[in-house]
Amino acid sequence: MSHESYVHRAKAGAPGAPIIVVFHGTGGDENQFFDFGSCLLPDATVISPRGDISEHGAARFFRRKAEGIYDCEDLARATNRMSEFVIANKEHYGAGPVIGLGFSNGANILASILIHKPGLFETAVLMHPLMPFEPKERTEKAAGRVLITAGERDPIASVELTQTLADYFRRSGDEVSLEWHPGGHEIRSNEIEAAKQFLSQYRN
Numbered sequence: 001m002s003h004e005s006y007v008h009r010a011k012a013g014a015p016g017a018p019i020i021v022v023f024h025g026t027g028g029d030e031n032q033f034f035d036f037g038s039c040l041l042p043d044a045t046v047i048s049p050r051g052d053i054s055e056h057g058a059a060r061f062f063r064r065k066a067e068g069i070y071d072c073e074d075l076a077r078a079t080n081r082m083s084e085f086v087i088a089n090k091e092h093y094g095a096g097p098v099i100g101l102g103f104s105n106g107a108n109i110l111a112s113i114l115i116h117k118p119g120l121f122e123t124a125v126l127m128h129p130l131m132p133f134e135p136k137e138r139t140e141k142a143a144g145r146v147l148i149t150a151g152e153r154d155p156i157a158s159v160e161l162t163q164t165l166a167d168y169f170r171r172s173g174d175e176v177s178l179e180w181h182p183g184g185h186e187i188r189s190n191e192i193e194a195a196k197q198f199l200s201q202y203r204n
Helices: 032-042 072-093 105-116 159-171 190-196
Strands: 009-012 019-023 044-048 053-055 058-060 064-066 096-101 123-127 145-151 175-181
Touching: 009 032, 019 105, 032 044, 032 096, 044 072, 044 105, 044 123, 058 159, 072 105, 096 105, 105 123, 105 159, 123 190, 145 190, 159 175, 175 190
Parallel strands: 019 044, 019 096, 096 123, 123 145, 145 175
Antiparallel strands: 009 044, 053 058
């Protein structure tokens, strides 16, 4: 798979520095979190792909049948394709540890990679993820670090489903942190601060 197989923005970092891959939400694009990724880790390579699925003109990373009902075959396709894209970019830029950050639909494709391709991402920030089903237990253990941020009144990703996903990663051997705010499906300042703190070990 080519490192250019997705439409994306890229910024080369220092040799051996981390590579951070940022994933937009439904209707976003490769610009949504590109600058944020650069601010979080100034020396890192930043890769920001655009989802290759259009839902009524809104870019997504995989298809769904309805709100909260995923096309699991397409999710598997997207998980494999995106994993290959990430590996190709890590090799192309000669980067170090792979870090991920995603919001909403972007958090969901990132979570799926963490579930099915353990070890590819060393650290991940999942902002308002939704896994509306119980993932299969990992056959391969890979201890990573996961930060999940969420809203206590999120109408899309409930507290129960968010906690279930956190418990899954803990059960799989990951170090998991949770950051809540009292609102809904929007990013608030405490989430941004939590992400900065969570990734601080990668900054010089």
